[in-house]
Amino acid sequence: QTVVTQEPSLTVSPGGTVTLTCASSTGAVTSGYYPNWFQQKPGQAPRALIYSTNNKHSWTPARFSGSLLGGKAALTLSGVQPEDEAEYYCLLYHGGEGVFGTGTKVTVL
């Protein structure tokens, strides 16, 4: 069973930049895993941010960007806003199966 690991928690100052990563137990994450990123706030359904590594949805703020970094998928938040405080999940899709990451709690302080 594939395990997808994210940082448990990260803290960032308002206006700062933070990068979240997403690693697979099977090896390097490539574009063929079609990394997706989602934001979830307490009591709400997840909201899609990024698909297929670095593509934004029409509603995704410009300060969110996706990439591949050192064999992992990455989500970078630049110019962080207080409303970005949330849990963030990656999703990797490979061989007909999706696996979510363990989630990263981002605190804006």
Added chain:
Amino acid sequence: EVQLVQSGAEVKKPGESLKISCQGSGYSFTRYWIGWVRQKPGKGLEWMGIIYPGDSETRYSPSLQGQVTISADKSVSTAYLQWRTLKASDTAMYYCARTDVDISNFASDYWGQGTLVTVSS
């Protein structure tokens, strides 16, 4: 406007059966896959499986195969998640998500509001 509307909260006893639904509107229902995601209380998201309503092709997470059934009725633009025998460990919030899958893309974009399933004696 694309919308996924899920059925309401359910309270069931262990051993009972259940079928919850996810109705899509505002887009061509047979053109996109529908995925199901589980979130147990206080825990992270788990990918359960996905169905293509156009031909009912279905893929399951290996850890959940045989425990649930995913189906769809394109005539009413609705996908379903079904249990034959519920267990207390099935207590969770369940989300559906519209997903575009092709050779160059995998994109889950619109999500339902969630259905809370509580299994307790």
